[in-house]
Amino acid sequence: MKKPLKLDGRSLPVEEIAAVALDGRAVAIAEDAYPRIKASRAVVEGVVARGETAYGINTGFGKLSDVRIGPDQLEALQRNLVRSHACGIGEPLPQDEVRAMLLLRANVLAKGLSGVRPVVLETLVAMLNASVHPVIPARGSVGASGDLAPLAHLALALIGEGEVFYGGHRMSAARSFELAGITPLTLAAKEGLALLNGTQAMAGVGGLALARALRVVELFDLAGAMSLEALRGTPAAFDARIHEARPHAGQIAAAAHLRGLLAESEIRESHRHDDPRVQDAYCLRCMPQVHGAARGALTHVREVIEVETGSATDNPLIFALEESGEILSGGNFHGAPLALALDYAAIALTDLMSISERRIDRLINPDINEGLPAFLSPDAGVSSGLMIAHVAAAALLNEAKVLSHPSSVDSVPTSGGKEDHVSMGMTGALKLRQVVQNAEYVLAMELMAAAQGLEYRLPLRPAQAVGRAAEVVRTISPALKEDRVLASEIEKLAQAVRAGKFDEWRG
Structure with a gap:
């Protein structure tokens, strides 16, 4: 087992997010984070002790920010904030996405700019390590003061309320804490707000979708190489000189990857000199141009998400280590950077x-299929071959095109007009997740079709990398000799993509 991932507020690569969310890697708070956390907490406690007024510490929220709250009501203020904001609807987020949210929330609090006690972070970490996963409805966030509704459901579990998944069962948070040996929190001043203000739902859902997308974008090179071989195409257009003349990094990388995948091909040699x-x-x-552009888009999206994973996104922020110890209100909770990036990723994958x-x-x-049998059927007419597999791919593409309409161009004012421009970033994250899934299925269908096409080029052998990959396809989807139900094989091929069975051919 890997050592626990130490959280100190730094940016987290998407691979580290996936390791915690998908593989169950343990986490811990870095020791050097504690002085920052304690210093910012001391500022909050000083405000309360001196009777000063500071937003979110002893005031109402949003449109109610001008309502002063007495010291004897501060715990109720934070508790009521969490309860009132837990208005999420729809199906629960998958547990890997909930784990990503817990991880990212703990990490940004570890920056020491949020004014919470160390026990808040420690409880988040304890939940992660014990696999106590809050039930968080997927919908209800507009991504403005952060992902308020999803994060409220997360915070609800911290105080021993709401429901969680634990040990394979759905149960009350209070019961799961009892079984896991975790003490529910009693929220102190500022802590409810610090848990709710932030972009960790869209970053968690979007980050895990991006991790899958980064795999898919490279494996479309593999599927394309297999198709090119089956269609007796030429790799001449992948010559490095062409792409150095237009030096987009993604294009150069995709062309190099394709050249490697297509090396040493008998099929290519068979028509090198006599192809009209x-x-x-x-x-x-x-x-290279299309796949490379998608690579470039996803590289940008990765940069945005990884910056966000190490960013303080609540409000106000506590700058305790400066001489003034200022409390500053701002808008770091606004999801615009993520919302735009997540829409960009969906557009790239759809292309x-x-x-x-x-x-x-x-x-x-x-x-147009260079002498291959109609629909790759060995007995076209009696058998329909891969005719409807293509129809299914067209249906998935249509859905992805609809989902690629950018949610970030919309805004619905909320909270009595106080929050008058919102990002809709969580909508973008949920759309991206579905687009990535559709892309995995279309990739699986192309792998299946290309492997079937290669059957009709035998005894000529394709490039070595293409041939080995086709053999992996064949362990899941045998050569089509007569019509059979293909749905389960497409599903298994998509699962193999997600499980890394083709990662040897990523580049």
């Missing part, structure tokens, strides 16, 4: 699906 075609269709020839669908069509369409 001058150049291939765009879906083959322009793979990948679009070019992949064109390659699937080119493999099965008897008018």
Whole structure:
């Protein structure tokens, strides 16, 4: 087992988020975070002791920020904040996404700018390590004062209220804490607000979706290489000189990856000198440009998400280590940076699906598939082959196109007009998750179709990397000799993608 991931408020790579969320890696608060945490807490306690007024510490919230709260009501203020904001609706988030939220919330509090006691972070960490996962409805956040509703459901569990998943069962948070040996929190001044203000729902859901997308974008190179071989295409368009003349980093990387995947191909050599075609269709020839652009988009999205994982996103912020010890109100909870990036990622993946669908069509369409049988069927007419697999890919692509409409261009004013411009970033995260899933299925369909196409090029062998990958496809989806139900094989191929069975061919 890896050592626990130490949380100190620094940015977290998406791989570390995935290790905690998916693989159950343990976490701990870094020792050097405690002085910062305690110093910011001391500022909050000083405000309370001196009877000063500070937003979120002894005032109401949002439109009610001008209402002063007495010292004997501060605990009730924070508790009521959590209860009133727990208005999420819809299906619960999957437990891996909840784990990502717990991780990111603890990490940003470890920056020491939020004014909470160490026990707040320690309780979040205890829940993660004991696999106590709050039931957090997926919908209800507009991503403005952060992901208020989802984070309220998270905070609700911390105080021993609401429900959780624990040990494979759904139960009350109070019961799970009793079983796990965790003490529920009694929230002190500022702590409820510090738990609710933030972008950790959209960052958690979006970050895990991005981790899957980063795998998919590289494996579309593999599927495209297999399709090119099955269609007797040429890799000439992947020559490094072409891409150095237009030096986008993603394009150069995709072209290099494709060259490596297509090395040492008998199929290529069989038609190198006697092929009347001058150049291939765009879906083959322009793979470096299209796949590379998607790589570039996802690289940008990774940068945005990783900055956010180490950012203080609540309000107000406590700058305790400065001489003035100031409490400053701002808008770091606004999800605009993530909202725009998550929409960008969905658009990039949908474009990948679009070019992949064109390659699937080119493999099965008897008018353009370079002598392959219609629909890759060994007995076209009696058998329909992969005809409806392509139809399913088209349906998934259509859904992805609808989901690629950017949620970030919309805003609905809330909280009596106080929160008058919102990001809709959580909507973007949920849409991206679905687009990534659709992309995994379309990738699986292209792998299936390309492997079937390669059957008709035997005894000529494809490039070595392509051949080995096709063998992995064949362990899941045997060569099509007659019509059979393909739905379960597509599902298993998509699962194999998610499980890393094709990662050997990432580049």
